Amino acid sequence: MIHFENLFKPRQLRLTVVRLLTSSVLSTTSKQCFELTSSVLSTTSKQYFEQPAASFLVCFLIFIEYEKDWRKPSSLWYNRFMDKKYEKISQDLGVTLKQIDTVLSLTAEGATIPFIARYRKDMTGSLDEVAIKAIIDLDKSLTNLNDRKEAVLAKIQEQGKLTKELEEAILVAEKLADVEELYLPYKEKRRTKATIAREAGLFPLARLILQNIVDLEKEAEKFVCEGFATGKEALTGAVDILVEALSEDVTLRSMTYQEVLRHSKLTSQAKDESLDEKQVFQIYYDFSETVGTMQGYRTLALNRGEKLGVLKIGFEHATDRILAFFATRFKVKNVYIDEVVQQSVKKKVLPAIERRIRTELTEKAEEGAIQLFSDNLRNLLLVAPLKGRVVLGFDPAFRTGAKLAVVDATGKMLTTQVIYPVKPASARQIEEAKKDLADLIGQYGVEIIAIGNGTASRESEAFVAEVLKDFPEVSYVIVNESGASVYSASELARQEFPDLTVEKRSAISIARRLQDPLAELVKIDPKSIGVGQYQHDVSQKKLSESLDFVVDTVVNQVGVNVNTASPALLSHVAGLNKTISENIVKYREEEGKITSRAQIKKVPRLGAKAFEQAAGFLRIPESSNILDNTGVHPENYTAVKELFKRLDIKDLNEEAQSKLKSLSVKEMAQELDLGPETLKDIIADLLKPGRDFRDSFDAPVLRQDVLDIKDLVVGQKLEGVVRNVVDFGAFVDIGIHEDGLIHISHMSRKFIKHPSQVVSVGDLVTVWVKKIDTEREKVNLSLLAPNETD
Known part of the structure; x- marks a missing residue:
């Protein structure tokens, strides 16, 4: 077998040849195909083929190998070179081959996902x-799978054991695990009992067992x-040889896998209940x-219970049925064959x-x-900001006192203070705390108090509600403070507030979260924001990649004010990295506010490609050009003019x-040499310049009175905010x-597979106490x- 594709490097050259040989030349003769492909190779890859004759020879070898049946769907040529990968992506994701090719081509050219989604519609x-x-992820996954297939085929070929049937089975395998199963009998093994027995010459004895001689x-x-x-020892060695051979039977292993998947049960038993003090795993x-x-x-x-030593995990199988599968492999029966079957099934x-x-279940669960x-993170980041409000951040605590921070309408810190509003503070300290909070409200014109939901939150809420009886125009909100302590101890927080303690920085973060959740939450590792389940038990690499993608997507959808954004926020803008983001902030500090998108090009290290990717997502309210405060990309300014x-x-x-709304998009797009989708987006931006689409989402619920669980009654109607969505x-x-739980069975009169079909983090909901x-x-x-019927 000639693995001629290894001759074509880099990948783009291989694709060029493949497309020529599988699309444009389908109706040409072999001679024309030789000439065309030879020409392409000789002109595009001289470093690989110094002479045109070399490329001709490659084509000649290809057609000697494949000309007989290369057009057949089952042929190796078809599988390798009709771009099955694109076909697979198309089938799995419901996208066209053109869409796939466009996305991968743009990505190869350095375009970012937000840029492609917004400006290449x-x-x-x-x-x-x-x-x-x-598309990008599946392409990468299938490429890795194909690479592994090629490596496996090459290794089996080296052993001289590659049959046409085996090669076809490997090529059509859709999972890496299936490829490894097919490779198992040919995989280089460490010295096993079977290896030692074979080396000792016991293979003929194994054959005698199969012949069931007297x-x-x-x-x-x-x-x-x-x-x-x-x-007796020799017979044991012969049995070991047969056990290894039987246990590597691909068909039997596949049948067993399907049997376990459909009929076996995963079980758990208590291993050490003393390790489960809060009875978290009691139902297991x-x-x-x-x-x-x-x-x-x-x-x-x-998995978590097993890891903590609380649970013991096992399986229940229909073992007799599985043993029967394996027994059918033998025409005769004897005690040794029975032992081979038993060991193969139960030990191997x-x-x-x-x-x-268990690996597959875990991967699916993760x-x-x-x-x-x-x-959940996306919905949390999209919570409507409370812009233009003076907010007091309240970080509760018992013994060490509550840390307060007042920030103005732009998020600038005005003052910080520590008060002792709850026990074990003395009555005198609590009275002083009331006076101090009232003074801050009056002095700085506080409009909303943001209370962290951590330790002492309930007591602090009661304290704040008592003070606000004298300030009917002021409200409070309970804010999820998850990750605030992580931010307050970070290098970024130290740079922002070098003279403040960690606790006071945390109070500032809580206040700012209410004003602009997105701008503040991007400063925190997304994994520290408590809106998931079992986030510490999943692959941290995959989790980080997914959450970073969410943050990047939301930041670019919302847009960023280039003159007020922190380096943390800027770093999520398409095309920008940490260094460029810091350079933008430094440029602002040295040169003053940026007044046009064109001026952004002057920022050190921000090159043409970075500008192309980032410019449309950066907003400049101070610019004399209104387009600079919209999502219209500079590449379309001429068309807008x-x-x-x-x-x-x-x-x-x-x-x-009115003129823009009544415009015929299709006709005007042609006249301006723009795509219709691009023009639609331009018009949407022009109709609402400086728009923040988060304003269409629910805002936090403002309260003035505290509610106690003792005040609740079954059937009572309440308004609430969804804090977290989990599978159940x-x-x-x-x-x-404590947040109340709506079980999935009490969400809809219709069947739903997941709570996210009904609610999202940040939603305002009407609920009834059950x-x-x-x-x-x-x-x-x-x-x-x-x-209603529950």
Whole structure:
């Protein structure tokens, strides 16, 4: 077999040749194909083929190998060179071959996902960021799979054992695990019992077992040798040879895998209950569920319980049925064959299949958990900002006192203070704390108090509500403070507030989260924001990649004010990195505010490509050019000027907006040499310059009175905010210390697969109290009114 594709490097050259040989030359003769491909090779890759004759020879070898059946769908040529990868991506993701090619080509040219999604819609068919990333990720995954296939084929070929059937099976395998299963019999092994037995010459004895000859024990005496001192030991060695061979039977292993997947159960038993003080894993002390129906959160719970030593995990199999599969491989039966079957199944195959199943269950569960965390994070980042408000950040604590920080309407810190509002503080300290808080409200015109939801939050909320009785115009909000302590101890926080303690920085972060959640939360490692489940039990690399993608996507969708954004926020803008972001901030400090997008080019290290990718996402309200404060990309400024000229627009007043709304997009796009989708986006930006699409999302719920769990009654109607969505339900802040739980079964009268089909983090929801556990301070809620069928 000639693996001629290895001759074509780099990848782009291979693709060029492949496309020529599989598309444009389908109807040409072999001679024409030789000439065309030879020409391409000789002109595009002289460093690989010094002489045109060399490229001709390559083509000649190709066609000697494949000309007979290369057009057949089952042929090796078709599988390798009709770009099955693109076909697979198209089928799995529901996108066209053109969309795939466009996305991968733009990515190869250095375009970022946000840029492609926003400014190349006419080329991609308006694919969004998620679809674009899916194409890129699947392309990478399939490339890695194909690379492994080639490596496996080469190794088996070296052994001279590569059959046409085996090669075809490897080429059509869709999972890496399936490729490894096919490779298993040919894989280089460490010295096993079977290896030693074969080296001792016991293979003929193994054949005698299969032939079921009379008096095997006596025949085995002839095979006594060093390491196998008796006939019994020799028979044991022969059994080892057969066990290894049977356990590597690809068909039997595949049948066993399917059997386990469909019918076996994953079980758990209590191993050491003393390690489970809070009885978190109690429901798993005696648990079993069919492998094929395992929910992701249960898989992760079992994994965690096992890791902590609380649970023992196992499987229940229909072992007799599996043993019967293996027994069919033998035409005869004897005690040794029975032993071969027993050992193959119980010691070799089932343990390997169990490991594979648990790995696959974990990977699937992690994928679901990461996706859920990502969805929750996106919704949290898109919570509507409370712009233009003076906010007091309140970081609660018992013994060390509450840390307060007042920030003005732009997020600038005005003052900080420590008060002692709750016990163990004395009555005098608490009274002083009331006076101090009232003074801050009056002195700085505080409009909203943001209270962190950590330690002493409930007591602090009651304290704030008491003070606000004298300030009816002031409200408070409970803010998720997860990650605030991480930020306050970070290098970024030290740079922002070098003279403040960690606790006071945390209070500033809490206040700013209310003003602009996105701008503040990007300063924190997304994994530290508590809006997921089992986030510490999943692949941290995959989790980080997914969450970073979410942050990047949201930041670019919202846009960034280049004159106020922190380096942390700027670094998420398409085309920018940490160094360029810091250079932008330094440039602002040295040169003053940036007044146009063109001026951004003067920032050190910000080259032409970075500008192309970033410019459209950077907003400049101070610019004299209104387009600089919109999502219109500078590459389209000339077209917009022409548009204004044709419509006689000088200002974006009501008349101008009316003209833009009544415009025939298709016709004007042709006249301006723009794509229709691009023009639609331009018009949307011109109709609402400086728009923040987060304003269309729910804002935080403002409160003035505290609610105690003792005040609740079953059936009571409440308003709340969804704080977290998990696989089994959603947690809702209804104004008491602990968030209430809406179980998935109480979300809809219709069947739903996941809570995210109904609610998202940040949603304002109307709920009814379903159950109250005052002792454990737990409240169960329902989205269904009491008169509806639950």
